[in-house]
Amino acid sequence: MTPAPTLAITGSTGALGGLVAHALADLAPRLVVRDPSRAPALGLPVHQASYADGVAAQAALTGVDVLLMVSAAESDERRAEHRSFIAAAARAGVRHVVYTSFSGADPQATFTLGRDHADAEAAIAGSGMTHTFLRDNFYLDVLPSFADDSGTIRGPAGSGRVGAVARADVADVAAAVLRDPGAHVDATYTLTGPEALTLAEVAERAGRVLGRRLSYTEKSVEEAYASRRAAYPDAADFQLDAWVSTYTAIADGSCAAVTDDVARLAGHRARTLEEALAR
Numbered sequence: 001m002t003p004a005p006t007l008a009i010t011g012s013t014g015a016l017g018g019l020v021a022h023a024l025a026d027l028a029p030r031l032v033v034r035d036p037s038r039a040p041a042l043g044l045p046v047h048q049a050s051y052a053d054g055v056a057a058q059a060a061l062t063g064v065d066v067l068l069m070v071s072a073a074e075s076d077e078r079r080a081e082h083r084s085f086i087a088a089a090a091r092a093g094v095r096h097v098v099y100t101s102f103s104g105a106d107p108q109a110t111f112t113l114g115r116d117h118a119d120a121e122a123a124i125a126g127s128g129m130t131h132t133f134l135r136d137n138f139y140l141d142v143l144p145s146f147a148d149d150s151g152t153i154r155g156p157a158g159s160g161r162v163g164a165v166a167r168a169d170v171a172d173v174a175a176a177v178l179r180d181p182g183a184h185v186d187a188t189y190t191l192t193g194p195e196a197l198t199l200a201e202v203a204e205r206a207g208r209v210l211g212r213r214l215s216y217t218e219k220s221v222e223e224a225y226a227s228r229r230a231a232y233p234d235a236a237d238f239q240l241d242a243w244v245s246t247y248t249a250i251a252d253g254s255c256a257a258v259t260d261d262v263a264r265l266a267g268h269r270a271r272t273l274e275e276a277l278a279r
């Protein structure tokens, strides 16, 4: 009998990786974290490495066959961090990488962080390792946090629609893929919710679940940059571009696709906005 592949999971101190670590605890995955004191207490082996530390990453991944790589926090170093970690994984002998990408990842994506994901996908594809790309839409869970203190989501999204996905569904898909990676070699999946919503609809429906009055107000691109620059004077340009392009990507339809990939892979229908927020 072929021995079960050794799995490693990054990001388990965060929301998505934490859900996957819990779901796969029976497979005894290795948790690769920046701060071992914050690793989930699941009795699993914990290895320390940040994405930028190629030596620590190679050591942490030696002996690993299949890796879940959760995309790094937004920063202007993110592409280099991703590339460093991917190269370390290849040197360590990892055979297959499951990477949490973004819906419509492309070097010219309207959502500027989608360009970082295209870069990571290209690095993985060129690394000699096989892959599964999980191209997630925006998380349904985080959409209400777009609202300001007065409960208003303000931005240049027009009447564009977003097929946002529950983070729990992304975790369910990741877990299913990691249980049977051989069935998903060099596959790319686009993970969405069950419907594409305007931000006005998101505000109205999320407000009902959260017991808070939420609304959407259209702003121009210039107004969106100006308001965010005023609220966060220290924010870097890449961050402002990411915030504003979240809305322009909804406006131009880049995030409107709805797929059945969650249902096909997770074995249950995709969660609605209400179900995602009820968690």
Ligand SMILES: NC(=O)c1ccc[n+]([C@@H]2O[C@H](COP(=O)([O-])OP(=O)(O)OC[C@H]3O[C@@H](n4cnc5c(N)ncnc54)[C@H](OP(=O)(O)O)[C@@H]3O)[C@@H](O)[C@H]2O)c1
Pocket (backbone or CB within 6 Å): 010, 011, 012, 013, 014, 015, 016, 017, 033, 034, 035, 038, 049, 050, 051, 052, 070, 071, 072, 073, 074, 081, 100, 136, 137, 138, 139, 142, 167
């Ligand atoms: N689709 C969307 O709407 C959406 C929204 C938010 C984020 N994202 C992306 O999806 C990822 C997972 O989402 P999440 O909700 O689970 O985020 P999260 O709760 O912030 O967790 C991110 C995880 O990645 C780890 N991490 C970040 N940068 C790292 C680095 N340079 N080296 C090593 N580990 C690093 C964090 O470690 P620490 O605990 O040490 O910080 C944490 O465990 C995020 O990292 C982000 O790239 C997508």
